[in-house]
Amino acid sequence: MLFGRKEPIHVTNLTNDLFLRALRREAVDRTPVWLMRQAGRYLPEYNATRKKAGNFMALCKSPDLACEVTLQPIDRYGFDAAILFSDILTVPDALGLGLHFVEGEGPRFKKAIGSEADIRGLPAIDIEHELGYVGEAVQTIRRALNDRVPLIGFSGSPWTLVCYMVAGGSSSDDFLKVRQWLYSRHDLVLLLLEKVTDLVIQYCAMQIRKGAQAIMLFDSWGGLLADAQFGRFSQAFLSKVVAALTQQFPDTPSIVFVKGGGLWLERIAATGCTALGVDWTVNLGQARVRVGSQCAIQGNLDPAVLLGHPDHIRAEVARTIQSFGLLEPGVGHIFNLGHGISQFTPPENVQCLVQAVREFSSRSN
């Protein structure tokens, strides 16, 4: 077990602890459900709050507004978990790289990491201070949630942060520059990974201390690594984060999501995470056979399903639940998409999904 046997302190008073029970692979009456990027642009109420904030980063940096959007999908759909509204790139922003978003183009940094001097010149920062707005948001959200459902904190994985830091933002060439460094200056990649990993650990630890009841690590670009490189450049650092958090917070579960990591489920499970997030290319039944006795599994509906007809949504939800198979103690399934929800999703389709998960996964069925 990755967390203590005694009832975790954060969990005691939860009105709905389905999500945490499924993470612990305990018996549940039905499959819990939440969606990656559930507080997002597909929701009119989110867009209204974002407009009020001015821009995306201002929304992240306002604890009250971040709280407002975090709770919107909980209020509307009754998801079984809330996830902190923030961005995976707050740590590089805190390092002074200047995160901002260009409409329709994704994240951009004002400064990129281009040399050893850039890495060695990264400032020593106090995460509690620099990312104090995140800690405050976590506290504000916990108060507002009032133990209805647990709150998930998160960070980008070390490898994924390094990808963005070296590219200076999102990439049109599969982050070729840092992948080139793997074969020419892997010492630089490792140096940067070490620095970033320490900060990711501090960052997640702060979120837990402020009230996050689970931590998710998003390795959005782990799937760009060669088979022989994934272990050294992503898995090893995911393991460090998970180990450090588990040691400090044995009661707080961790979820590791490696997009495009379906070939490496055994290695991801070996990080010691409580649950594995899997994308829609993975067969859930096979994932369960491969790692389901070590980890819970979270996923994995194709986000494109939510752009289809309600009949298809119901059918695909049913298929996803069936592909995982019977709920029983010793295995755990958390229903989610295989990637973030599309901004073009009609909000009523999410209601249809939530309803279908409840209906098709209930024990009485």
Add this chain to the structure above:
Amino acid sequence: MLFGRKEPIHVTNLTNDLFLRALRREAVDRTPVWLMRQAGRYLPEYNATRKKAGNFMALCKSPDLACEVTLQPIDRYGFDAAILFSDILTVPDALGLGLHFVEGEGPRFKKAIGSEADIRGLPAIDIEHELGYVGEAVQTIRRALNDRVPLIGFSGSPWTLVCYMVAGGSSSDDFLKVRQWLYSRHDLVLLLLEKVTDLVIQYCAMQIRKGAQAIMLFDSWGGLLADAQFGRFSQAFLSKVVAALTQQFPDTPSIVFVKGGGLWLERIAATGCTALGVDWTVNLGQARVRVGSQCAIQGNLDPAVLLGHPDHIRAEVARTIQSFGLLEPGVGHIFNLGHGISQFTPPENVQCLVQAVREFSSRSN
């Protein structure tokens, strides 16, 4: 066996038949090597010819210039196979979609497929006529090659062509529109796939008749499909193409490359292809165990390796060859990258790779 027992007619007089022997999983003295996109922008002589042609499509459509660039990497490096210089999207172009390239942005169509009427309105075309320039290029290249090495013909896979046709070119949202159709109008996707598949078969058949000695199908976007959709929307149509070609041309081997298809190697092998192309996320030794008794395996060095130091290139080539394991009759390995070569590759690094493949894969080692 997918090809006749008797010696294939095209092969008889080849000076170097290593590539075809490896495809047939016969004994070879060393591992043959060629690179996806080996005639490309990393070569100064390619850029000179392209300048002469005016633009990329003009280069594709000039048999003499296409021949010139096809032979450039053969002359420079002595690769064990030549691949027709063309584009994976010539079939939609022949259907009147108006293929062109925007500098730094990839392929674009003047017209996209947006409705059932668009699909039903696609013209009946005579591939031999509309893509006569490709047939002529194949003939010209065969003459110029003079049986030094075999010539590979190719096409985009049906699913990948449909992705581009519906998106109107390359996509910044993982081809969301056609993936949405999978869950709302899968009848349209299937209708378009059927039409495209017939043309891909005719197109590949024409290339073989004109002299192509192997055919490669590029399923660049198969890896975007959900586990439950890959079989129906990509694999089934790859199978149709392979089956039709095998029936008409039992001596001509086929290679199927599904980028991001590492989880589905068994299903790709079940298409009946002679060889499987695999990207760099796949472990070659595991691929060999999974499908190596049914198919040869082609791949899979990370193209980023070629941007590194020669020492690293040699080390990674050695590792790739070792990961496939001992060459012996009954298995076949063709050395290649796991994706197309980067335009930023220093030409001398390719020489280093070719030299290393020869050195490390020779039987005497």
